[in-house]
Amino acid sequence: MYVIKEPLSYGQRLLLNLVDERRLRSFCTEREIPFHYTYRVATGKQTPPPTLIWSLRDYIHPALWFYDEGEPYEIIPFQVKRKEENPNKTIAMKDFREYAFQDLKDLSKKHSIKFYTLYNIHIGKYVPSFLAIKQFMKLYKPELWFMYAEEKQ
The missing domain is CATH 1.10.260 (434 Repressor (Amino-terminal Domain))
Incomplete structure (x- = not known):
């Protein structure tokens, strides 16, 4: 069980949905990112470091980490062409x-x-x-x- 501090960012909400569906571990394994580290970000115990944002940018648009739920935002669409950071x-x-x-x-x-x-x-x-x-x-x-x-x- 986890306790969440409001407000959540849109990116954090996407990870929390994976936690609730019990799919975060397999999600992390597929993308070769540390589960424990990602879980701490999802539950709000840690701010998302740039390395995590880089590794998830093909799944979660980077701007979504910086806007809280309910906050209006405009994002610049892009297509990930390079995998390196x-x-x-x-x-x-x-x-x-x-x-x-x-x-x-x-x-x-x-x-x-x-x-x-x-x-x-x-x-x-x-x-x-x-x-x-x-x-x-x-x-x-x-x-x-x-x-x-x-x-x-």
């Missing part, structure tokens, strides 16, 4: 890398994100976390952090 070549990351050093300071103040976090993402040392992507939603749609240019429809 390369966050440095996504649409949002390529655009983000075009910011100048001074622009990062302004972004840091405007979005209340630590400058060094932005800097490390900018130089490629870090991949943006779930919370960082959520803070960037005013600049980039969340799915652009998980989509390559050739996949956009």
Whole structure:
């Protein structure tokens, strides 16, 4: 049994439906992702890390992890063409890398994100976390952090 905190994201709801149908373990086995890790995300004990969003992007659209149930949203449709995970070549990351050093300071103040976090993402040392992507939603749609240019429809 699990206790869920409201609100749920649309992506979390899809995983919870699999839990309720008792199909989550076979779902994880088919996709070669850790069951325990995915179960913790489904039940809200952990936020979905980018690695899980990448591995499930052909089943759950990446934007669905960032919008809560009942919240209106528009998603950019795309077709998964590459199976590899390369966050440095996504649409949002390529655009983000075009910011100048001074622009990062302004972004840091405007979005209340630590400058060094932005800097490390900018130089490629870090991949943006779930919370960082959520803070960037005013600049980039969340799915652009998980989509390559050739996949956009």
